[in-house]
Amino acid sequence: MGPDSINLLQTSTRVHFSGLHLNGLEGRDSKIGQPTTSTENAPRQPFIIGVAGGASSGKTTVCNMIIDQLHDQRVALVNQESFYYDLTDDEMSLVHEYNFDHPDAFDTENLLFCLENLKSGKVIDIPNYDFRAHKSILPSRKVNPADVIILEGILVFHDHRLRDLMNMKIFVDTDADLRLSRRIRRDTLEKGRDIKAVLDQYSKFVKPAFDDFILPTKKYADIIIPRGGDNHVAIDLIVQHIHTKLGQHQLCKIYPNLNVIHSTFQIRGMHTIIRDAQTSKHDFIFYSDRLIRLVVEQGLGHLPFKEKQVVTPTGSVYTGVDFCKRLCGISVIRSGESMENALRACCKGIKIGKILIHREGDNANISKLA
Ligand SMILES: Nc1ncnc2c1ncn2[C@@H]1O[C@H](COP(=O)(O)OP(=O)(O)O)[C@@H](O)[C@H]1O
Numbered sequence: 475m476g477p478d479s480i481n482l483l484q485t486s487t488r489v490h491f492s493g494l495h496l497n498g499l500e501g502r503d504s505k506i507g508q509p510t511t512s513t514e515n516a517p518r519q520p521f522i523i524g525v526a527g528g529a530s531s532g533k534t535t536v537c538n539m540i541i542d543q544l545h546d547q548r549v550a551l552v553n554q555e556s557f558y559y560d561l562t563d564d565e566m567s568l569v570h571e572y573n574f575d576h577p578d579a580f581d582t583e584n585l586l587f588c589l590e591n592l593k594s595g596k597v598i599d600i601p602n603y604d605f606r607a608h609k610s611i612l613p614s615r616k617v618n619p620a621d622v623i624i625l626e627g628i629l630v631f632h633d634h635r636l637r638d639l640m641n642m643k644i645f646v647d648t649d650a651d652l653r654l655s656r657r658i659r660r661d662t663l664e665k666g667r668d669i670k671a672v673l674d675q676y677s678k679f680v681k682p683a684f685d686d687f688i689l690p691t692k693k694y695a696d697i698i699i700p701r702g703g704d705n706h707v708a709i710d711l712i713v714q715h716i717h718t719k720l721g722q723h724q725l726c727k728i729y730p731n732l733n734v735i736h737s738t739f740q741i742r743g744m745h746t747i748i749r750d751a752q753t754s755k756h757d758f759i760f761y762s763d764r765l766i767r768l769v770v771e772q773g774l775g776h777l778p779f780k781e782k783q784v785v786t787p788t789g790s791v792y793t794g795v796d797f798c799k800r801l802c803g804i805s806v807i808r809s810g811e812s813m814e815n816a817l818r819a820c821c822k823g824i825k826i827g828k829i830l831i832h833r834e835g836d837n838a839n840i841s842k843l844a
């Protein structure tokens with residue numbers, strides 16, 4: 475762990491305070507929200523999160539909790555286990571001798587190829603790995619580009635090329651006895667394996683590989699989560715951090731006084747409708763008006779106000795604010811006057827002036843007529 479770590483958790487082996495470490499994260503995700511050429515149409519770089527940890531440490535559980543809390547973001551989950559090499563017939567006949575916990579068991583080149591494509595906004599096909607057959611089966615899984623990509627697996631920090639793609643690295647740190655008991659339960663109940671085979675595999679391959687390959691990658695983590703999915707504080711903080719990074723809109727980097735309205739499913743839904751070539755004129759106007767109303771409400775929220783006390787019907791004093799007086803709106807003629815209705819609806823009795831901006835002749839002189 476670097477000297478610039480922010481320690482927020484307590485475990486037995488390190489000096490932490492409450493549940494997670496942020497290892498110099500702040501300055502590193504510079505790829506996110508960075509202006510490229512310009513603005514709206516420039517594809518936003520996805521925020522890539524790596525989640526590593528021992529088998530059955532709770533990686534998938536943590537990922538699902540993060541995804542649940544990132545409800546208004548597009549998230550793609552990629553499992554390293556989808557990239558296991560298929561076993562040959564010879565390997566299949568000696569499956570109990572096969573080390574599924576060694577870095578060479580994974581097709582890392584294909585994983586890198588897929589991740590890079592996903593990062594650059596392409597739809598990818600991910601193999602569909604069958605743990606019973608020990609090979610991929612058809613059909614493969616299509617994964618669409620997303621704002622957040624989560625790569626989860628026991629050895630996702632092993633290859634530096636994968637690590638270099640990640641904006642945030644999380645290590646799920648769960649006691650070995652808990653990992654083993656969960657594994658026994660999962661492999662016997664869900665994968666139909668017998669307990670002796672599970673224990674043999676554990677002592678022969680799983681435990682040594684954890685010590686030799688997985689645990690040594692813990693040092694690359696920005697965040698170490700003890701107790702996995704039970705650690706709600708850590709997950710809340712991670713989600714907050716991702717929201718902050720994603721909220722840094724491209725345009726805000728260029729215009730620091732620009733306020734971008736926080737996106738919700740409602741807002742994205744309305745944008746989808748007004749962008750759809752099939753949308754009727756009536757619906758276009760209806761949903762544009764709703765969006766404009768949000769912009770007007772948001773804009774009004776930035777106007778000055780002063781404190782005001784009122785007496786409520788029950789006789790108590792409520793300290794609130796008074797909207798600023800003497801507001802007027804200026805409507806730019808020929809822009810469709812599209813914001814006038816929303817402004818009138820939000821500000822009772824507001825006076826609205828008109829301004830016409832027009833060009834005289836070909837010499838591009840602009841006159842304003844009010
Ligand atoms: N905090 C938890 N409490 C109880 N069971 C859990 C917890 N986290 C995970 N599990 C269970 O342990 C097993 C392995 O968890 P999972 O999240 O799939 O781990 P991994 O992805 O690291 O293998 C699953 O059956 C899961 O339901």
Ligand SMILES: Nc1ccn([C@@H]2O[C@H](COP(=O)(O)O)[C@@H](O)[C@H]2O)c(=O)n1
Nearest residue numbers: 528529530555574575605608627628680
């Ligand atoms: N055919 C296979 C492939 C992998 N394993 C085991 O899965 C573990 C990794 O998956 P997690 O979801 O637990 O991270 C790993 O320990 C492999 O031993 C397997 O048993 N069979």
